[in-house]
Amino acid sequence: QQQVKQSPQSLIVQKGGIPIINCAYENTAFDYFPWYQQFPGKGPALLIAIRPDVSEKKEGRFTISFNKSAKQFSLHIMDSQPGDSATYFCAASRGGGADGLTFGKGTHLIIQP
Amino acid sequence: EPEVTQTPSHQVTQMGQEVILRCVPISNHLYFYWYRQILGQKVEFLVSFYNNEISEKSEIFDDQFSVERPDGSNFTLKIRSTKLEDSAMYFCASRGHYEQYFGPGTRLTVT
Numbered sequence: 001q002q003q004v005k006q007s008p009q010s011l012i013v014q015k016g017g018i019p020i021i022n023c024a025y026e027n028t029a030f031d032y033f034p035w036y037q038q039f040p041g042k043g044p045a046l047l048i049a050i051r052p053d054v055s056e057k058k059e060g061r062f063t064i065s066f067n068k069s070a071k072q073f074s075l076h077i078m079d080s081q082p083g084d085s086a087t088y089f090c091a092a093s094r095g096g097g098a099d100g101l102t103f104g105k106g107t108h109l110i111i112q113p
Numbered sequence: 114e115p116e117v118t119q120t121p122s123h124q125v126t127q128m129g130q131e132v133i134l135r136c137v138p139i140s141n142h143l144y145f146y147w148y149r150q151i152l153g154q155k156v157e158f159l160v161s162f163y164n165n166e167i168s169e170k171s172e173i174f175d176d177q178f179s180v181e182r183p184d185g186s187n188f189t190l191k192i193r194s195t196k197l198e199d200s201a202m203y204f205c206a207s208r209g210h211y212e213q214y215f216g217p218g219t220r221l222t223v224t
Contacts, residue, residue, distance in 0.1 A: 032211050034212065034213070036156075042218070043117075043204050043215040043217045044156060044204070044215045045215070046213070046214060046215075049211065049212060089156060095211045097168070097169075098144050098162075098163045098168035098169055099168075099169055100158030100159075100160075100161050101146075101148075101158060102158065103155045103156045103157070103158075105154070105155045106155055
């Protein structure tokens with residue numbers, strides 16, 4: 001099964017809070033897990049990605065946590081700002097080949113001032 | 114910073130017409146992709162292209178669709194006979210090592 005399940009569907013957080021978005025996958029062949037940020041009318045922009053040889057990766061205010069045994073990964077946004085308001089998609093693929101990304105359904109995040 | 118570009122940004126066409134969506138991937142990338150996103154929904158993989166041939170395609174990518182890399186820079190998606198349900202944003206992406214970078218998309222409206 002190729003699905004990637006993402007939750008929550010929408011999320012409202014106060015400025016400075018830490019929104020957490022979760023994803024779960026089923027295909028154990030997946031070995032590359034990126035997160036994309038999308039603003040209305042724009043293309044998905046790569047935020048951060050992780051491979052299963054590490055359990056956590058940080059880039060700036062964005063952190064991915066990865067749990068290989070549970071087949072779950074999550075995105076944390078530290079010190080969230082109103083400009084972070086966007087739709088966030090998790091995705092997964094077999095990174096080494098030409099496989100396309102399988103996306104989650106997205107999380108609409110609103111950061112309130 | 115290199116980026117994926119796509120043209121046109123908007124395309125309106127009548128049902129049954131052929132459309133060609135164009136993409137210029139990042140110059141040193143070797144893997145190229147097309148995705149679509151119906152309004153308000155998730156991004157869906159259509160096809161991947163490597164070494165001048167299709168590597169993988171999804172169930173969505175039926176005989177109405179074709180891809181081509183006609184020269185060293187462009188990558189195109191052709192829809193032979195458009196249907197109302199083809200209305201969506203179409204994104205091109207290119208890949209270097211592992212990371213896929215997306216273009217700004219073409220909004221296709223079929224009337």
